[in-house]
Amino acid sequence: MSGPSLRLSYAALFRIPHARRTFVAALTGRLSYGIVPLAMMLTTTHATSSLAAAGTVMALFGAASVFLSPVRAALIDRHGARCALIPMSSLYAGLLTAFAVTAWRPGAPALAIGALAVAAGACTPPLGPTMRTVWRRLVPDEALLRRAYSLDGVLEETLFVSGPLVVGAVVHGAPPAAAVVLSALLVWSGTVAFVMSPAVADVCPDTAKVACSGRRRQGARSLARPVVVALGVGLSLGAVDLLVVAFAEQHHYGAATAAWVLAALSLSSALGGLLNGAVDGRLSPGARLSLTVGGLGLALLAAAFAPGLGTLTVAVACAGFFVAPALTTSYLIADAAAPAGFRTQAGAWVNTAVNAGSSGGAAGVGLLLGQLPLGWCFAISGAVSLTAALVTLLKAPAAPTVRLPSVPERETAGEEDAEPSRV
Structure with missing residues (x-):
């Protein structure tokens, strides 16, 4: 094709x-x-x-x-x-x-x-x-x-x-x-x-490729940025879940209201992810990562000033719009940076960073809620993502060249099963 x-x-x-x-x-x-x-x-x-x-x-x-x-x-x-x-x-x-x-x-x-x-x-x-x-x-x-x-x-x-x-x-x-x-x-x-x-x-x-320690070290250095960014996104998201619940309780809206606000975040994230894949822009992956993580941080900062449920829902939905694009771009950068024989691990490190960050964010904001006003907690969660965005602006070591496999390499066996009509 x-x-x-x-x-x-x-x-x-x-x-x-x-x-x-x-x-x-x-x-x-x-x-x-x-x-x-x-x-x-x-x-x-x-x-x-x-x-x-x-x-x-x-x-x-x-x-x-x-x-x-x-x-x-x-x-x-x-x-x-x-x-x-x-x-x-x-x-x-x-x-x-x-x-x-x-x-x-x-x-x-x-x-x-x-x-x-x-x-x-x-x-x-x-x-x-x-x-x-x-x-x-x-x-x-x-x-x-x-x-x-x-x-x-x-x-x-x-x-x-x-x-x-x-x-x-x-x-x-x-x-x-x-x-x-x-x-x-x-x-x-x-x-x-x-x-x-x-x-x-x-x-x-491919044990020969996996054993190439030089390329593995280079790939590990290149993976630092997407992993750190994924950790920052996870920390922010883990905090937001608990912060929305706390906001609903503080303003006497009820726990069910918090579920609708978080549903808006998920729906907006899905929309942002689909648009991210559908729109062919000219931004490099690094620039796309900076903009999406920065957008997430700014939206969470805006949530710190929300006076009521409507404005909070808008701010959280705006934050969600950047979540899926940020994570997708992190996976793409990690995949491109990883040497052959290390790609599954590269994706797993990004995935681990998101999940660990989510757990850490929930635990951390749980401690902060008893010590700081709710607005400050939202601001801190946004600052975490903005810090992650700054990390993406740091110069990273050149990633190893990734060559996509050709069709003959991808279809070394069972070539008679390769017709699209049989998929």
């Missing part, structure tokens, strides 16, 4: 051989990640009758999942997606099932539940970073690659919004542990379908 024809619309992504099949399978597996937090929390509460135990279990599960993500991604880079993801997803799904069986009825020991949760979190398959590595190999055009990453990010956020709705539907007629079992089934079946796609066959180990 020629370059111009590929830039027509988002639909062009699914005319690429194997793209639709691969992406749908990855999304199926990633839906599990939207379901499992609420499902595990409700299951633990049902089994132990303790919200404190549920909170502790979820903190342990989240920490194991987030902070070991680069280690699991390294297994993908070193051993290949098929060799690493199938045992990883099987172990993860098995541990989730064991968790559900143990906590199915009230009275289960909290220690056993916690141990299974930590073990499961440590085995979480890095489907998001691996899918972005596959996009890099599938998409032959940089502008279209930005579109692929934008769509990927928007749909991933949609899965995290819809996951709790699925849990609500399940627990309406079954114990909450059934939702954990559903999560295990989704991640295992989605991962198996994903790795069986011909597109994933090319995500294979």
